[in-house]
Amino acid sequence: MSLKKQDDMDHNAWLKSQDLTAIETAFLTTLIWLDKRLRIVDYLELLETMYYRANLQMPKSHTEQYDLDNKFWYWYPLYSLGSLSIIAYLLAAVSGAMLGFYYAPSTAGAAAQGDPTAAYDSMVMIMQDVQFGFMLRSIHRWAAQFMVAAVFLHMLRVYFTGAYKEPREVNWILGVVLIALTLLFGFSGYVLPWKQLSFWAAQIGVELALATPIVGEWAAQLLFGGFTLGQATLVRMYILHVFVLPFVVTALIAIHVGIVWVQGIAEPH
Amino acid sequence: MTDETTPMTDGGTDEEARTDGGPPATVPPDDETPTWSERKERSQGLAQLTYQYFERSRREDEDLRAESTYVERDVLGFPTWPHETIRNLAITSFFLGIILLVASILPSHFGDPANPGSTPAIILPDWYLYWSFGLLKLSPINPELAVLGGNIIVSNELYGLIAHGAIFGVITLVPFLNKGNARRPVEEPGWAALGVTGVILAITLAALAIQNFFPVPLELLFSLTFMLPIAGGVITYAVLKTMREGYMYDLNRRYYMLRPPK
Helix, strand or coil, X not given: CCCCCCCCCCHHHHHHCCCCCHHHHHHHHHHHHHHHHHCHHHHHHHHHHCCCCCCCCCCCCHHHHCCCCCCCHHHHHHHCHHHHHHHHHHHHHHHHHHHHCCCCCCCCCCCCCCCCCHHHHHHHHHHHCCCCHHHHHHHHHHHHHHHHHHHHHHHHHHHHCXXXXXXXXXXXXXXXXXXXXXXXHHHHHHHCCCEHHHHHXXXXXXXXXXXXXXXXXXXXXXXXXXXXXXXXXXXXXXXXXXXXXXXXXXXHHHHHHHHHHHHCCCCCC | CCCCCCCCCCCCCCHHHCCCCCCCCCCCCCCCCCCCCCCCCCCCHHHHHHHHHHHHHHHHHHHHHHHCCCCCCCCCXXXXXXXXXXXXXXXXXXXXXXXXXXXXHCCCCCCCECCCCCCCCCCCCCHHHHHHHHHCCCHHHCCEEHHHCCEEXXXXXXXXXXXXXXXXXXXXHHHHHCCCCCCCHHHCHHHXXXXXXXXXXHHHHHHHHCHHHCCCCHHHHHHHHHHHHHHHHHHHHHHXXXXXXXHHHHCCHHHHHHCCXX
């Protein structure tokens, strides 16, 4: 397609000439904005007719168009960072599921302050008694570290190659959300062994939540199960880490990759 | 499909001379499938507006395709099998191998069990949250009001939270602030400089978070936290501006015919 902006179809002018209510205007503006980026019209039709009559054409590849075949191969690792973070995510999911067989999210069993709790004991048990458990926890931890690193580098690559520009704004925002959720993943996992550092990291979390005006106390209740740390905190972090976040993050990753699929890779050059 | 240049019986291709009315204006749909406009027409409300807009959208697509000089053809590229598959397998196994290697030589530690009664001397999250932890140590620049007798306006924790919000907000807004077709850092030195500033700021904030491990005086570290990113940004800007001319000249000529730089 020619790369000039086309003004023949000025949807916004059409919108203005329509004399619509505020609701209709808002609806149409949103619809047009999304359709410009995601071509909903094509996919809606696909849904209705249930087979591909839409114009799915393979474009001439960018490298071919600009004769870059032998000039950009050394950038390839930077373009595989998104894929690498998914690989690390899958590795963490598999090793995490296996850790979940042995881990107990409980603060019971501490006779006095500072004694090992059931959660801490189960971590020690995993590392000392379970066959391959020491390596398993190490793999889970390092997979998480690599995932976070890959996600950050992925964001930098997208930023410095301008790959977030129109029509990919939605995916950029989705990426920001995914980074935040990844960090939350890391944080909730950090709390689970119920070590000194886990406890005090969570303590900082509670203090931050309580410092927030209006929603602070509610957020502290929701995330940490109260204003002081204890059994409720650990269980909430556990459910967040092994139930809520996996579903949400996996779904968002699927949408993230799906949009890349629909819109195509941002041209590398 | 109807080919407009199909020779007619008299050898001519003049569309005006045809008696059968010429090719249809649009590609006819399959027999079973009703056309978009034949489908139940929504007659009211948002459904009708949606319908009207999609009609326009489809027409726009057709117009764009008709005007386009773009040649459709098969992609000549890297074959999926075996080349791309082998390459992806190689990258994946290499990456997994690195994770397993690091996991085996740097195992995770036990640490002391949680003790609500004794605060450890050093509290740290994982490395990827250092920048965030550093943002919570910005209390020296938390503004205070003289009318309140030098009291701070917001608590230091809330100040750190607001800093988080500001950073995430700016990052989210990037695609809406930076428009245009430019892709390479040399094409937009300002944005590249902003990016480098952000990266260095994340690193210096991380350093601020683990200040206990630095032999540097705290005040100096605090100043460096903000001076280094700015210096990095300025240097990046200067370097890219200098590179720009020579670099632009070398860029593929056809590329710039298609996409003039802003």
